[in-house]
Amino acid sequence: MRREIQLRTRREVSLGAVYATLDRLESKNYVKSSLGDPTPERGGRSKRFFRMTPKGVAALNRTHTALQRMTEGLKPIWSRP
Amino acid sequence: MNISTDPVCPPRAALRLLNLCAGSAAADAIVGDLLEEYSAASAALDCAAARAWFWRETLRTIPHLLAAGFRSAPWPTAAALIAAYFLRRMTFQVPERLIVFILDRYRVCDAHFNACMFWLSDGVVMGLVFLCALIGALLAIASKGREMTVAAALAAFQLAWTIAGLALAMALLPRFLPNWTVLHELAFSIAIISGGALVRLCRLRRAAHQLAPSPPNAS
Numbered sequence: 001m002r003r004e005i006q007l008r009t010r011r012e013v014s015l016g017a018v019y020a021t022l023d024r025l026e027s028k029n030y031v032k033s034s035l036g037d038p039t040p041e042r043g044g045r046s047k048r049f050f051r052m053t054p055k056g057v058a059a060l061n062r063t064h065t066a067l068q069r070m071t072e073g074l075k076p077i078w079s080r081p
Numbered sequence: 082m083n084i085s086t087d088p089v090c091p092p093r094a095a096l097r098l099l100n101l102c103a104g105s106a107a108a109d110a111i112v113g114d115l116l117e118e119y120s121a122a123s124a125a126l127d128c129a130a131a132r133a134w135f136w137r138e139t140l141r142t143i144p145h146l147l148a149a150g151f152r153s154a155p156w157p158t159a160a161a162l163i164a165a166y167f168l169r170r171m172t173f174q175v176p177e178r179l180i181v182f183i184l185d186r187y188r189v190c191d192a193h194f195n196a197c198m199f200w201l202s203d204g205v206v207m208g209l210v211f212l213c214a215l216i217g218a219l220l221a222i223a224s225k226g227r228e229m230t231v232a233a234a235l236a237a238f239q240l241a242w243t244i245a246g247l248a249l250a251m252a253l254l255p256r257f258l259p260n261w262t263v264l265h266e267l268a269f270s271i272a273i274i275s276g277g278a279l280v281r282l283c284r285l286r287r288a289a290h291q292l293a294p295s296p297p298n299a300s
Contacts, residue, residue: 014142016141048110
């Protein structure tokens, strides 16, 4: 997840910051997490898997729509030399 | 060079720091993610660069691990911190009183003036360092799974309070010069963190001991 964010935003993101955001989303019931099996390359630690809840999907749709509406028609302005 | 024998071999000191700060299962998952990324990084980079990467990521992750400890139980953590702060305030004069009592009781100052002076100056500071370590340990005992969060928070608060007080004094009193107070408070803060770390280490060892398989019966 962190690699994907770094690739898309071209910014360094710390693992702690990703987890802090995910924890906040989980406290609002937007995502749910579960622990997987421990593996040797993880030093015997479990992996935490995240899954979006229906409430999270609805919130994401709302936010995405709002962002699209806010930026609609703006591109010609900021891409003007 | 300290290279551990486990499959991913990250820097041991960094891993110890992470283990100290990762209290909950959720925080443990962060450490696991770092180790997994480290094994990928060590395949792509040379050893020194991979170790530097791990150290950098460790230092960036620790504040989040400490914050995660606070978020996992904010009210009990805040209550423990307030109690520890007042305990520290109430017991602040205990080492000095104890040393003065012992020196009086055994008339040390009459026979050994230099020793008496040492105990009244440096001895008091050492007593306060020990007291701070004890308070850090007590605080950590009361906050299972969040030992380093509470210890680091109390130490940081205490240090910030002292620095703010000194800055105010310097601003209001033109002739005021900062003395040894900052260094003493720094030592007290380190002692609080050390007390918390000691409790955390003991708990980690006990947990590892309980998880270790018991040796087969000789008979």
